[in-house]
Amino acid sequence: MIGWHGKGEGVKDRVRIAIVGSGPAGLSAAGRAARLGMSHVLLEKTDHLSDTIFKYQKGKHVMATPSSLVLRSDFDFDAGKREQVLGTWEEQAAAGAITVRYNAEVTRIEGEKGAFVLTLKDGGTLEAEAVILAIGTQGNPNKLRCEGADLPHIQYQLDDPTEYIDEHITVVGTGDAGIENALGLAADPAQGNVVTILNRGAEFARAKEANVKLLTEAQAAGRVIVRNETTPAEVRPGQLVLDTRDGQETIRCDRIIARTGSAPPRKFVEDCGIAFTSPEREAFPVLSPVFETTRPGIHVIGALAGYPLIKHCMNQGYDVVEFLNGNTRLKPADEPILAEKFAALPGSRSVDEWLELLGSRIEIFRDISPLQLRELMLDSGVAAFRKGEAVFERNEIGSSLFAIAEGSVAVEVNKDDPSITVPIAQGSIFGEVGLISGRRRGATIRAAEDLIVVELSRSAALKMMATAPAAAKVVNRISIERQLLQIFGSGLTREDVAELVDGAEVQELRANEVLMKEGDEGADIFIIRRGSMIVEREIGGKPVFLSYLAAGAYVGEMAVIDGSRRSATVRAAIKSEVIRLPGEAFVRLLERKPQLRRKAFEEMERRREINAFVEGRKENFSSVVDMYSQTAQFLVDNGIGEATDVLLIDETLCVGCDNCEKACADSHDGLSRLDREAGTTYAHLHVPTSCRHCEHPHCMADCPPNAIQRGPDGEVFIDETCIGCGNCQRNCPYGVIRMDSVPPKKPSILSWLFLGKGPGPGEPSKDWRKKHAEGAEKPKQAIKCDMCAGIDGGPSCVRACPTGAAIRVSPEAFLSVAKLAEGE
Amino acid sequence: MATRTTTGPVAGREYRSDHEGFLRHRHFRWLKIATLLSVICIAAYFLTDPRPRPGGGTWIGYTLGTIGALLIVWLSLLGIRKRAITEGRWSLKAWTSAHVYLGLSLIVVATLHTGFQLGWNVHTLAYALMMLVILSGMFGIWAYATLPSALSSNREQMTQGQMIDAIRALDRQLDEAAQPLARGPSDLVLEALGEDPFAPGLWRRLSGNYRNCATQKAIEGLARLGDQDAAVERVEKLLVRRKAHLERLRRHMRLKSMLEVWLYVHVPATMALLAALTAHIVSVFYYW
Secondary structure (H helix, E strand, O other): OOOOOOOOOOOOOEEEEEEEOOOHHHHHHHHHHHHHOOOEEEEOOOOOOOHHHHOOOOOOEEOOOOOOOOOOOOOOOOOEEHHHHHHHHHHHHHHOOOOEEOOOOEEEEEEEOOEEEEEEOOOOEEEEEEEEEOOOOOOEEOOOOOEOOOOOOEEOOOOOHHHOOOOEEEEEOOOHHHHHHHHHHHOOHHHOOEEEEEOOOOOOOOOOHHHHHHHHHHHHOOOEEEEOOOEEEEEEOOEEEEEEOOEEEEEEOOEEEEOOOEEOOHHHHHHOOOOEOOOOOOOOEOOOOOOEOOOOOEEEOHHHHOOOOHHHHHHHHHHHHHHHOOOOOOOOOOHHHHHHHHHOOOOOOOHHHHHHHHHHHOHHHOOOOHHHHHHHHHOEEEEEEOOOOEEEOOOOOOOOEEEEEEOOEEEEOOOOOOOOEEEEOOOOEEOHHHHHHOOOOOOEEEEOOOEEEEEEOHHHHHHHHHHOHHHHHHHHHHHHHHHHHHHHOOOOOHHHHHHHHHHOEEEEEOOOOEEEOOOOOOOOEEEEEEOEEEEEEEEOOEEEEEEEEEOOOEEOHHHHHHOOOOOOEEEEOOOEEEEEEOHHHHHHHHHHOHHHHHHHHHHHHHHHHHHHHHHHHHHHOHHHHHHHHHHHHHHHHOOHHHOOOEEEEEOOOOOOOOHHHHHHHHHOOOOOOOEEEEEEEEOOEEEEEOOOOOOOOHHHHHOOOOOEEEOOOOOEEEOOOOOOOOHHHHHOOOOOOEEEOOOOOOOOHHHHHHHOOOOOOOOOOHHHHHHOOOOOOOOOEEEOOOOOOOOOOOOHHHHOOOOOOEEEEOHHHHOEOHHHHHHO | OOEOOOOOOOOOOOOOOOEOOOOOHHHHHHHHHHHHHHHHHHHHHHHOOOOOOOOOOOHHHHHHHHHHHHHHHHHHOHHHHHHOOOOOOOOHHHHHHHHHHHHHHHHHHHHHHHOOOOOOOHHHHHHHHHHHHHHHHHHHHHHHHHHHHHHHHHHOOOOHHHHHHHHHHHHHHHHHHOOOOOHHHHHHHHHHHOOOOOOOOHHHHHHOOOOOOHHHHHHHHHHHOOOOOHHHHHHHHHHHHHHHHHHHHHHHHHHHHHHHHOHHHHHHHHHHHHHHHHHHHHHHHHOO
């Protein structure tokens, strides 16, 4: 066996297994290989183990979720501080006789199973029978592309800005990283650095506003030199040649810090001959149950395989080496979790039998690999219902997708008469409308016979659709058909709408993109599938806001029915998706179905009335209408278009007492989720920094433990499995998520009032928290508004407002021209 | 704008955007109740003819006194309600609305309770303190009804923290820009920089009158220098901007103080009132 060689001497040139990347997955794989006595080498491109975790900020609390998953690895891992986690691994790597080669970046993998040749960046090569790729998703920083880009004074990271003194330093790139580096280097004038930052454009499009402001200020004070529309042309020792708008220029430069983003590792992986499930950005490599890719002999595990949590990674490292060692009977570590899930179902089948059954029966699972299905099931639930039981009720909040494994269901399409139902058969899906639009359930669904369903959480379903295009297609078609049936309501069958479905086309709209223009001819009608639309008319040369249409509504039918021109302009409030339906097919459908025709005419009449109302008011209340239009536009600009429930403050009533913030803190462990004063204001209507509970929450996009969910009242909340990574905070465009740890408990309000104990109502001060900390500080987690879910009486910010300034509204209620009539 | 809306077909839970201020709460429900209470009290007072003369000792006097005392205790509980964020379907706005109108009706109830017998004693002290509390409360109603929109317009989407940061940022620039200046002008700048916007007392803050503003003096001082080089001009521009920011912050602090200052009378006077009320009640029953 080969011993521990920090610098990599003594590494054999031919090994059984080459493991690329020394993160949790790679490390665990190497640990298992060492324990089994398999010849191996762990290739790490930096000079230390586990670079991603190494780069966490000092003292960061690393969490170990999901807690139900057992750890199966030769390395220990428990929640704790970054240093502690890394220290343990470092020790165990040394003790476990793992062969590591540092500064070994793999650039190419050639050969085939049994005889791979890995080429390293330094030109060296290495032979291996099998390769395990555990390179994560962090990627490599983009290198400078100009002459002299390989000189040693170029660096791609800045660990400690106070390290450098009296240097001429040039930062390339004006994203947040670049700006923060430049500001850090120039922060202390005593360091005597001359800091220049190069911006390729004239604006700072990729950086946070606050950072741009600080940079502009630093520039005004002469602490940082900002060069716009400038790129590096040539790097020389001690000098940098710049391409500026007015030609080339040479400046003194002792150090270059390049922060121009990073390239995802996908290209490298594809270059190795490994296929991905789809061209979508979210797709992962195609893998067999033993983590083998489409190129035999190369295995992919960890975040790159779609498992971002540390425990998953470590288990896979262990498993993949066991598989390579010929242990085919090894069950994945998640087997007990799945077994527990399936145990609740009738019929005693093993996990494998269940997976086989689901995979073969359910239409959307047909093209999914067993490994993917396994993972999908981990994020999903299974449930059995007796005949007649409701799976969900109309108007419930829910964004999960159901697939029928056994039995069938009946959809109660008419809310007034539950006896009218439409069946959905075994193998099909339901609940997809909530998944796509983020809105409430449109109908009650009951088991028509004894039923077994799989419930896929929204994120699991979206991941599946991104990775399996065939599944996405099925979901899409079914959802269009169902949406049509739901909107046009009673009496229609699948056959009736088949012509419309065939002609349907999904169209994406950017925010503010016009769907139809007043006065244009148009023959199509549109269903808003996700996002929302603004309807406006031009009156007296000004656009007047007529109404706001949320997902699920349809528009454009007036022109189709009576052949007139478009009576109003419709544009997207936010990035939206509409289904375009051919007008003639719709007209034919109306002719066949007089009931539907009557309904459509009624709806049209209602819209005409609104138009007439605005037209009529224009003469008398032009300023009121103007004001209303502008206010509505302001709200839409502030993200109300994608909100489902938002806190507004009427500043003609707000006395600035901050009782809303205090109430918020006192209802939620002493931390306020709301910043009243911050935020934008128009015409005394203030949108504070507080969660809008978006239809399609940006925060949910990239949550490793999937801790962000939509609750039963429509609230978007973060549960206790949060690992504190801060992704949601960065993804939220409205800045409403903060990272903090729960402060110690306060004495009661009465003992504060009469005895002066504790910090009083509201969020306790930092000092008080420090003084009264019980033991170690709790880890920081993401916190945000949960609409006071589970608190009787509803949101405490509104209840605690003494003047009635704070109101919570849903946009469709607030942004309706009908408000004008009431508001006078 | 007083509206109530329920949403259309999409939302299942009923969203109520009860958009009414505390004065108009539920179509002036508490104004109506308070008026009714006052009318009943006045009617009862004038329709009865107590012997030997009207006052706290008659049965109508005891009734009015009991109502008044209970009202006072209940009104003072607003302070606890505001801070105790318990579960339940209460609304602080409803409480404020009731507090305002029932508090005003106390003028009628308590005055009739006295039977217009006032003197230099603990009883009249309680009455006087109550009137002080009510008067300060009336100022509060005026402030709450008129100042918020001014506060909102003045801050122009800036938070107080941002206002201070803006001044700090200008100060840093001033500090650097003033380096080339001669002794005299730079002393003026230094004095302006040394000025703490929060230092002046409450009176100054409320009046909004800052006669000895060092920034203003520095602007005038630099203007007197006459012919100027670029450095002086730059400093002057920065000073003018500092002045503008300073004025915004001062207006902000003035409005905020006016929204708060009356509470410094209202609340302590309430405490004193509760004490005097206790003394009043105890003494009445003791000497019965």
